[in-house]
Amino acid sequence: MSYADVYAAWKADPQGWWMEEAGRTDWQTPPATALSEDGRLWFPDGITNTCHNAVDRHVAAGRGDQAAIIWDSPVTGRKETISYADLKDRCARLAGALAARGVGLGDRVVIYMPMVPEALVAMLACTRIGAIHSVVFGGFAAHELATRIDDARPRAVIAGSCGIEPGRVVAYKPLLDGAIERAAHKPEFCIILQRDALAADLVEGRDVEWHAAQEGVTPAPCVWVRGDHPCYILYTSGTTGAPKGVVRPTGGHIVALNWSMRAVYGVAPGEVFWAASDVGWVVGHSYICYAPLFHGNTTVMFEGKPVGTPDPGAFWRVIAEHGVASFFTAPTAFRAIRKDDPRAEHLAGHDMSRLRALYLAGERADPDTIDWARKVLGVPVYDHWWQTESGFPMVGNPAGIEALPVKVGSPTVALPGWDVRVLDDQGAERPAGELGAIALRLPLPPGSLPTLWNAEERFASAYLDRFPGYYNTGDAGMVDEDGYLWIMARTDDVINVAGHRLSTGLMEEVLASHPDVAECAVVGVADALKGQLPMGFVTLQKGTETGEEEIRAQIVALVRERIGPVAAFKLVTVVDRLPKTRSGKILRRSMVQIADGAEVKMPATIDDPAILDEIALKVRDLGYPKS
Ligand code: COA
Ligand code: AMP
Numbered sequence: 001m002s003y004a005d006v007y008a009a010w011k012a013d014p015q016g017w018w019m020e021e022a023g024r025t026d027w028q029t030p031p032a033t034a035l036s037e038d039g040r041l042w043f044p045d046g047i048t049n050t051c052h053n054a055v056d057r058h059v060a061a062g063r064g065d066q067a068a069i070i071w072d073s074p075v076t077g078r079k080e081t082i083s084y085a086d087l088k089d090r091c092a093r094l095a096g097a098l099a100a101r102g103v104g105l106g107d108r109v110v111i112y113m114p115m116v117p118e119a120l121v122a123m124l125a126c127t128r129i130g131a132i133h134s135v136v137f138g139g140f141a142a143h144e145l146a147t148r149i150d151d152a153r154p155r156a157v158i159a160g161s162c163g164i165e166p167g168r169v170v171a172y173k174p175l176l177d178g179a180i181e182r183a184a185h186k187p188e189f190c191i192i193l194q195r196d197a198l199a200a201d202l203v204e205g206r207d208v209e210w211h212a213a214q215e216g217v218t219p220a221p222c223v224w225v226r227g228d229h230p231c232y233i234l235y236t237s238g239t240t241g242a243p244k245g246v247v248r249p250t251g252g253h254i255v256a257l258n259w260s261m262r263a264v265y266g267v268a269p270g271e272v273f274w275a276a277s278d279v280g281w282v283v284g285h286s287y288i289c290y291a292p293l294f295h296g297n298t299t300v301m302f303e304g305k306p307v308g309t310p311d312p313g314a315f316w317r318v319i320a321e322h323g324v325a326s327f328f329t330a331p332t333a334f335r336a337i338r339k340d341d342p343r344a345e346h347l348a349g350h351d352m353s354r355l356r357a358l359y360l361a362g363e364r365a366d367p368d369t370i371d372w373a374r375k376v377l378g379v380p381v382y383d384h385w386w387q388t389e390s391g392f393p394m395v396g397n398p399a400g401i402e403a404l405p406v407k408v409g410s411p412t413v414a415l416p417g418w419d420v421r422v423l424d425d426q427g428a429e430r431p432a433g434e435l436g437a438i439a440l441r442l443p444l445p446p447g448s449l450p451t452l453w454n455a456e457e458r459f460a461s462a463y464l465d466r467f468p469g470y471y472n473t474g475d476a477g478m479v480d481e482d483g484y485l486w487i488m489a490r491t492d493d494v495i496n497v498a499g500h501r502l503s504t505g506l507m508e509e510v511l512a513s514h515p516d517v518a519e520c521a522v523v524g525v526a527d528a529l530k531g532q533l534p535m536g537f538v539t540l541q542k543g544t545e546t547g548e549e550e551i552r553a554q555i556v557a558l559v560r561e562r563i564g565p566v567a568a569f570k571l572v573t574v575v576d577r578l579p580k581t582r583s584g585k586i587l588r589r590s591m592v593q594i595a596d597g598a599e600v601k602m603p604a605t606i607d608d609p610a611i612l613d614e615i616a617l618k619v620r621d622l623g624y625p626k627s
Pocket of ligand 1: 163165170281332564567
């Protein structure tokens with residue numbers, strides 16, 4: 001069947017189409033209902049279990065000896081292969097340890113771990129007993145962890161003692177202790193994985209070591225849950241400082257992710273799949289952990305960086321050594337490799353013959369990077385577009401169905417499940433080739449979010465209210481006459497730094513909390529390596545005696561301390577005034593245009609155009625525009 005036939009079949013009968021796809025999931029009781037009446041929840045009355053579909057079913061089907069996880073950690077010099085049978089035992093034991101301490105159906109468990117296989121075991125163990133996990137990325141600081149603990153209200157936390165970044169060990173445990181101290185909600189207990197690089201001090205009566213927690217416990221069987229039972233909550237950045245808890249229900253998640261492995265990533269069960277991301281992001285949830293395991297693949301988990309661990313050949317070594325068939329990463333990683341090794345000399349000696357395709361997502365894939373990757377790897381490079389909320393690709397090249405011609409710079413076409421439209425401000429559809437807000441006609445497919453955790457109103461205001469009958473993605477772009485989508489920009493204050501989605505609103509809250517800051521703005525400016533970098537502008541309170549240099553250093557340190565190193569906030573300048581409209585709205589776009597060296601379109605409503613000259617001078621002191 002061609003892509004056009006498959007898309008048409010889905011569009012003609014979305015519920016029937018997904019119901020048929022649901023036949024590939026193992027259910028204790030198959031669903032009678034495809035979609036709930038409110039159009040939010042898929043397979044609500046089907047009874048199933050995530051861990052069973054990811055692990056146990058494969059053992060039962062004879063894949064017990066197949067590698068489920070290959071862990072490759074150049075930062076520790078260690079590697080480990082875990083079979084499906086072994087993974088089942090590990091999940092059952094940890095699930096038993098959680099259950100023995102009272103964790104059960106619907107309880108939340110926060111996971112704060114580095115890129116070690118125990119992170120996947122922790123996620124799967126939670127789903128095994130119907131507990132809802134919420135993984136927090138290790139690059140977030142105590143304050144951000146505390147915010148998530150207060151929103152998710154976990155019964156337990158599972159954490160690693162440390163993470164390992166090139167050149168430094170990041171002590172996770174003090175961050176966890178600090179977060180629990182700040183949070184109003186207190187988890188009952190913490191399970192701590194002690195790593196060789198740095199052991200953590202345990203809090204008596206609250207913390208229990210990973211192995212000790214599992215000693216003597218009865219391994220837990222899978223607990224059958226309803227299809228609409230939340231599998232996990234994953235917090236992501238929005239316009240305001242408070243993160244949004246994206247809810248992922250169980251049934252649709254299994255069905256949609258399983259489908260994507262075949263139709264988008266074009267792999268067969270048993271093949272090796274690698275997503276070079278982090279478990280803290282949606283890519284890590286969907287394509288390091290769940291999808292490859294649902295589909296009976298071997299997933300590679302890499303604890304390292306594209307460069308410097310030890311060199312820009314690390315990705316090639318992993319692909320060759322483990323026989324990766326399909327590879328997924330963010331364009332930033334390729335920009336980093338290309339910068340260090342423009343002629344790809346580190347490819348020499350690596351057998352890349354089993355690699356069939358490279359998939360890029362998480363940020364805009366610039367044509368230069370795509371061309372370079374295609375040239376050096378000699379395989380198709382597929383850009384694809386999705387977000388935390390969608391859980392799996394919305395627009396991509398359906399290579400597993402039919403590889404469509406690549407138009408460099410476009411993530412290709414809408415995939416079955418997604419009715420992608422480009423709308424004007426009034427919600428009317430834009431003609432082909434014209435820019436607008438990218439929206440999705442409701443209902444959303446299985447695997448996508450039905451709501452935000454504890455925030456139904458915010459769900460409506462963030463996604464549904466803007467265009468009735470549609471989900472507003474927050475991205476702007478156009479669809480061309482061949483039906484290819486082009487993503488141009490965000491329509492909100494979210495920026496994308498090295499494939500990491502960050503909120504400038506959150507950074508502004510931190511800047512504003514500095515006692516000497518009167519007003520502030522944070523914008524995303526173009527960066528050749530990371531795509532975007534945050535740049536802050538502050539005005540100072542009258543009578544401030546601290547010097548500008550010192551204030552700037554304090555602000556940089558404050559963002560690192562409050563949000564974490566992942567914010568990559570290093571650029572900040574002190575200005576006399578911020579450019580504003582006559583009604584007082586800060587002209588962030590003009591500041592971005594100045595820093596990017598783009599044509600500055602002077603807004604008609606600007607209060608005082610001379611302020612832009614001062615901004616230009618200050619930005620030049622920071623080394624911008626770059627070219
Ligand atoms: N725990 C603690 N700190 C972390 C961390 C983690 N899990 N992940 C990143 N950090 C820190 C980094 O050490 C760095 O700290 P520094 O300011 O002291 O140097 C900071 O957060 C910023 O990290 P990052 O943006 O990753 O920059 P980098 O300079 O370390 O690496 C790249 C640059 C391009 C190599 C890296 O961003 C990369 O591999 N990107 C791939 C994109 C990706 O995987 N995206 C995920 C979504 S698909
Ligand atoms: P996240 O939720 O962290 O996955 O970030 C999702 C956002 O990243 C999207 O809404 C886009 O703004 C951006 N994004 C993801 N994939 C792409 C892509 N292929 N091209 C352009 N932008 C992308």
